[in-house]
Amino acid sequence: MSFILYRNGAVSLRNAEIARIFYELAELHEFRGDDFFKIRAYRNAAKVLAGLNEPVEEIKKKVDLKKIPGIGKNIAKKIEEILLTGRLQKHEELLREVPQGVIEIMSLPGIGPKRASMLLEKLNISNPEELAEAALAKRVRGLPGMGVKLEMDIIRNVEMIKRRSGNVLLATARELAAELTEYLNIISSVTRVEVGGSIRRWRETVGDIDLVVEAEDASMVFDAVKSHPRIKEAAKIVENRARFHTWWGIDVELEIVPEEMFFLALHKSTGSKKHLSRLQEILGAKGVDFAHSVIERTDAVHDEGDIYAALGMSYIPPEIREDRGEIESAINDRLPQLVEQSDIIGDLHIHTTWSDGVATIEQVVKRAKEKGYKYLAITDHSQSLKIAKGLSLEKLKKQHREIRMMNEKFSENNEDFRILTGMEVDILPKGDLDCPDEILEETDIVVASVHSAFRQDRETMTGRIISAINNKNVDIIGHVTGRLLGRRDEYALNLERVLDAAAACGTILEINSSPDRLDLNDINARLAKDKGIKIAVNTDAHDLKRMDEMPYGVAVARRAWLEAGDIVNTMPLEKLLLYLDEKNK
DNA sequence: GCCGTTTTCGGCCCGACTGTTTTCAGTCG
Known part of the structure; x- marks a missing residue:
């Protein structure tokens, strides 16, 4: 069986990942106060790379990268270095020179390179948390050009960043989920994989990637996942469930189930919690135990439609399972015909x-x-x-x-x-x-x-x-x-x-x-x-x-x-x- | 950094807003 997609440990970076290196490079140079036009060139190249239709690695096989508008001699060389080694030396050099948290500070509204570097120099502030602390302690207002209003903005905006932390954009999560799904599908004992959770409901940001996997041997699947290049480490493995940390900063949660349980597991994974508990509540009031009534007929569950049918209501698409009236509408057969x-x-x-x-x-x-x-x-x-x-x-x-x-x-x-x-x-x-x-x-x-x-x-x-x-x-x-x-x-x-x-x-x-x-x-x-x-x-x-x-x-x-x-x-x-x-x- | 040539260096980048000032630097889209 071959489930190792990537040979010799060489991981092919996606265009978006290469673009991210150039975006970061631009920010690092910006902090140092380097030439505006160089910075703009890096940003532009990143934008171009992110927008390419085809992996840059494939393009390189066909044409000279310098042919791509926005990519010149130097950036082409840097791209080649990244493709070859997975890293960029210049990038890593600058990362050593500039504290990581300073870049995060620069992303706060109202703070650019000048203020970030003054904060570092005068108050020795090198991450958003320290900055919020200093703002709370009214120490920021002592610096030239910074006042009370900015302190208040800082406190509020660091809060905003914190709220975001642990959540990634749906598109990022979907991209990684798709890659993992494809990977799982080539493992021989895996017969079916679906992405569940908030990704399946298309929520705008998501906390983790939930995958429901139909397979016979859970430990074999977990072993294979561990060796995937985007996976950093296993966080927790208990029986048929496992949680992994990824290099992208988002966790992956796997549930391995036998065939007859697949759609029940997918339904439960998809949620939302509110939708499921409301389902329970409404059916409970009618004297029907949701979990029990369905599980007795697992052999009759061939898709999620069967679950809702068994509960006496029409099928509810994942996107609207948020307890916003969809269950009542489904019972009365009055759900909208959602746009496709x-x-x-x-x-x-x-x-x-x-x-x-x-x-x-x-x-x-x-x-x-x-x-x-x-x-x-x-x-x-x-x-x-x-x-x-x-x-x-x-x-x-x-x-x-x-x-x-x-x-x-x-x-x-x-x-x-x-x-x-x-x-x-x-x-x-x-x-x-x-x-x-x-x-x-x-x-x-x-x-x-x-x-x-x-x-x-x-x-x-x-x-x-x-x-x-x-x-x-x-x-x-x-x-x-x-x-x-x-x-x-x-x-x-x-x-x-x-x-x-x-x-x-x-x-x-x-x-x-x-x-x-x-x-x-x-x-x-x-x-x-x-x-x-x-x-x-x-x-x-x-x-x-x-x-x-x-x-x-x-x-x-x-x-x-x-x-x-x-x-x-x-x-x-x-x-x-x-x-x-x-x-x- | 890239680009484009009147081929090898000069042009590329702009105006408004904000908060801090009291004439403007820094940030932003």
Whole structure:
């Protein structure tokens, strides 16, 4: 039997891991106050690497890495070193020089390299905990340029980091879970593997990876897992259960079960705890013991549907097992027909090389067609977002002309595909838009988003977004609450009023599929649906790979109980354009 | 660091906001 995938101890790093080394390299150089352009080059290379469609190792076999835009002689050499040795000497050198915790300090809002290095130098602070302590002891305010407000921010933001600790983004967990699943599947005694727990429910962040494995010999499976390169050590092994620490900082929990118990175990693993206990409670009230009544018929359980059927209710998809009314609905056979990935036939928020994306219009269109989409909106940034190479009005017009020409070609060739002209227009601090109305008017899809002045007070921010909603040329509000999971809380906002305004104007709200945004979240998206607001599930992709993140947005939609009819990019093009037309009157 | 050439070095990076000031440095997107 061969379950060792990786020979000679050489672990092939994934693009994301290589990218992470360059991101860190950039931060280390930044702390040292090194050349801005070098730092930017590293960051850019990291972004490019993370966005590649194919493992860089495979690409290297075919072409010179220097051919990839953003990768030059030096970075190519560094990549080769990483591929060969799994490490980068320069990176490790700097890590020895700069305390690890200092990098974490720099990730706190309001603290950059200058302040981090002053804190280290003057107060000998080298990690977030020490910094929070110093802030509590009112020692930070003694330093030049730092005051009471910053101390309060520090205390709050270190708290935010702590809350995050132990949790990773769903996308990270899914990636590792998929790799382990694939690995387990080649072990001969394993007949079935499923990912359970909060990953299966598509929660936005998860604490650990739960795997349910159907196999005869638990110890054999555990031995194999121990030798997987992502596994650091076994934390606990008791009978048919084991917990492992991984190098990625997230734990893996394995449960080995015989065939007849597989779906019961998967169901239990999937949870949520609230869902399971509510199930117990409701059935208990009817005098049915949930566990007992099902287990008596294990031979009749061939999937989870059988479990719910045995309990006298319709099947409840994992995403909505949160005790938010799904059990009552299932008993009355009134569950929604949740939207599916296959219902999505377009993406209405995409960036290209025209602004800060790394793929051309041609490339994203090709990818969209491969995905079976019927349309795509190109929505590059507007002029004032300089850092993201926002388009001047001239360039925007030029882009729209080019898109129209491409569309003409599609119709000449009888191709059933359409590129929608679009833009992601900034909602400026005072609530006006970063583009004149006459241009917005002739643009197919206008996504309006906040990218600046995040710390306005609640009243101002609410008014700001509502005034964008009130502009009839705005079709979609992008990433409505502005949060970045684990990095930036949502801005102060009276969401209730924003939803009411969107409902009144017919303005579409976005579910942004980017795994670090997922914004609107499940709860807010469900509120929006209840008010009759239409939703667009968009990727906001800046490269080809991130166009694949649509399932994360769809999962949020499902967790929000949304059906295909609630989502505009399930509509055929004509219907979508009609909807926008009606709305804009 | 990369890139692009009028080929080997110069250009690439910008404006607003914030908290601290009292004229601005640092941070951010």
